Amino acid sequence: MIKKIDITNPKFAKEVLNIQIPSYKVEAELIDFYELPPLKDTVETLQHCEETFFGFYLNEELCGVISIKTENDIVKIHRLIVHPNHFRKGIAKKLLDFIESNYKSFETIIVSTGSQNTPAVTFYLKNGFSKKEETRVTEHLSLTSFKKEI
Template structure:
């Protein structure tokens, strides 16, 4: 089941924060960079991020989440996290589909991930995103940017 995360539910937000840490630790290992902002973010900073989150629940437990920001007819995926014990179950794909179906008037969806995060890059490419470019965000660390454009009838 997928539903919006209520940031008034402190226990659930703690679960989301812990899930994020576990997920981004795997990405940090893949890209060999451990200063990912989400790994350094305090719980208080996380609570104030301003992003909207949808959570994927399996047997009542939070297994994955996606966050986004809307700017007009453009949606930016800020975070896509899945708990490592739930990798390869289609959770991230289901979250992408849910997000797209929730916003039928969106013209563009953007997302980025570490250049060396091959599982994430594969996910986005398999789900209709196009590679846009790599950007060096700090010396030696590159992120890959993707976009999915949709025509609205």
């Protein structure tokens, strides 16, 4: 089941952080870059990020999270994370489908991921996104942005 998360509640922010840290540690290993900003988040930074969070729950356990911001006709995905214990269960797809179904009045979804994060790049391409640009952030990190018309 997918439901909105009140990220301003410290209990829920901690639950999200307990998904985010292990998920981004996997990405850090995949792209060989361990200074990812989401690994430095705290309950407090999540509470003040101004993103809208939705969680995928399996038997009352939070297993995956998507967070978005909306502006004009654009939905920007800021986080699409699944706990490593729940990889390959279709949770990311269900969260993405939820956003597409519930934000039909918007025209575009955009998202970025580490360019070397092959599973994420493959996921977005497989789900109808097209690559827009690659940006070198540091000597060791580049991000690829994707766009999908909905």
